[in-house]
Amino acid sequence: MANETIEKFFCNECKRHNRHFIRAEHKNEEHDYRSGTDLTSRYLIAECCGCEHVALIRKTHFSENVDQFQDPSTGAVYLEKLWDEEIYPPVTYRASPTWFDDLPDDTLRAISAEIYKSLQSGSYYLATFGSRTLIDRLIVLTVGDKGNFPRGLQALQDEGKLSLHEREILSPIVDAGNAAAHRGWAPTKEQIAVILDTVEGLIHRLLVLPKLAEELEEAVPSRNAGVKVVAGKPVVTVNDKIDAAPKHLRAIYDELSRMLRGLGDDVTVHPQKHYMAFRRNRNFASVQIYNQKRVVRVYLNLDPDTVELYPTMMRDVRQIGHFGTGDLEITIKSMEDLKKVSPMIIASFDAS
Known part of the structure; x- marks a missing residue:
């Protein structure tokens, strides 16, 4: 609208100084009679004209905080008020990495x-x-x-x-x-x-x-048969990988998922970017699927020191970075593997 007030501020989303609509303003003035000075405060709710990000801005001006400049042609002296500015949320000095x-x-x-x-x-x-x-x-x-x-x-x-x-x-x-x-x-x-x-x-x-x-x-299509590739659709999330899984690997995942869901009425499933989180009071199983390697991995909230580890299937990952929560990593390649580790899956559920 033509009568809307617009001022320029730094936008935390656009990462630059942008024009902002002033959606609301409260002004407060204080006067010190002994010194003859004034303090003016403006509290603004500003909306970025570009991305619509909203911020609270506090601008303050102390009456003696001014800058002088002289017109070179007329010699007239002009005073410019200098304002201090605070933005909430604070201006992001350094954005977190994309990764x-x-x-x-x-x-x-x-x-x-x-x-x-x-x-x-x-x-x-x-x-x-x-x-x-x-x-x-x-x-x-x-x-x-x-x-x-x-x-x-x-x-x-x-x-x-x-x-x-x-x-x-x-x-x-x-x-x-x-x-x-x-x-x-x-x-x-x-x-x-x-x-x-x-x-x-x-x-x-x-x-x-x-x-x-x-x-x-x-995400890179395999030369081996059995992996479904949908043109134009990159395989980047766990749901994508489940959809693209070979038949036998999808069967293992489906059976594992059925087992995890069937452990209790209070089990909920929360898809993440890289894994499926099966949760009770907390995550008790984080499941990943790897189509090229033909394996399903599940991370359980169990202390590896209390479990008899099968070297070819299990790994202590307390000091190894991995997606998902859980200190015990289990690699499942077959239905027989799934049956073998089912007691540990139940133990993780019980502990959650």
């Missing part, structure tokens, strides 16, 4: 989310210490708990997961985390960007890319 949701570890996702929240409030100290914690967690997930940080880094290098060049790059990042934790040091905005670029790059290479490559393998 953030593909992190195959709940703890890494939680730590990363806390880091991004701290950046919004300018808490670079917390973000630096959190980045050091991310490296700690990455070490545990890739080479196991080695007792201390230096041994963990050395294990990464010894197992070929970290080159000498990468370790040299990582060294100042580790030092920054130690300084934040023990000496109260906080980096600048530019320095925290370097820290996060380095840590995120390492996590992406060691944890995310291997899992995404496995998913890509499933």
